Amino acid sequence: MDNRTGRLLVALGANLPIGGQTALATLRLAAQALVSHGLALDFSRFYATPCFPAGAGPDYVNAAAAGVAPAGWSADRVLAVLHRIEHDFGRQREQRWGMRTLDLDLVAFGDAVMPDAETQTRWRSLDAATQASTAPDRLILPHPRLQDRAFVLVPLADVAPDWRHPLLGLTTLEMLAALPAADREQVVPIIA
Structure with missing residues (x-):
């Protein structure tokens, strides 16, 4: 799959300490690791966000x-790099939406829709209970829940406000504006 519009979008999150360092320190180091693995990225500000789902653990x-x-890289290759970095930071995939030392999600790869529009739409349309208990067995792009998550869209608006969802036709800013104000207000910039 080619990266026709050239945009690679990644969401970063952490809520568990590792090796005596805070989640904020982990994200700073993860940003460095992404760059050292060949991904030329611009990073948003860091944000404090309530744990998702609510009450599941420390805030993120x-x-x-x-x-x-990079030229010649596929979405799967980028995902493999993200998973390698997560592993290096102690990520264990034991529970869906569980607490984590590091979470790196490939949100979009150009205007690619993977594996196809029908599958992406089916995953995007799942009810909350099914989303919480079921994980796809392959990469779904764009990320099927990005339009629902202020903790993804607020930081994404810093670095890709005009990125347009290839199926919804909405930009990052338009998806963010469609969320309830209370959700947006819970994502607070960290001053550090």
Whole structure:
């Protein structure tokens, strides 16, 4: 799959300490790791966000990154790099939407729709209970829940406000504006 519009979008999050460092320190180091693995990215500010789903653990630190994938890289190759970095930071995939030392999500890869529009739409349309208990067995792009999550869209608006969802036709800013004000207001910039 080619990266026709050139945009690579990544969401970053953490809510568990690792090796005596805070989630904020982890995200800063993860940003460096992304760059050292060949991904030329611009990073958003860091944000404090309530744990999702509510009450599931400590609050998160979130950020987003945008850039261009290296020539010849596929979405699967980018995802493999993200998973390798997560592993290096102690990520264990034991529980869906569980607490984590590091979460790196490939949100979009150009204007690619993967594996196809019908599958992406089906995953995007799942009810909340099914989303919480079911994980796809392959990469779904754009990320099927990005339009629902202020903790992704607020940071993404820092680095890719005009990115347009290839199926919804909405920009990052338009998807963000469609969320309830209370959701947007819970995502607070960290001054550090």
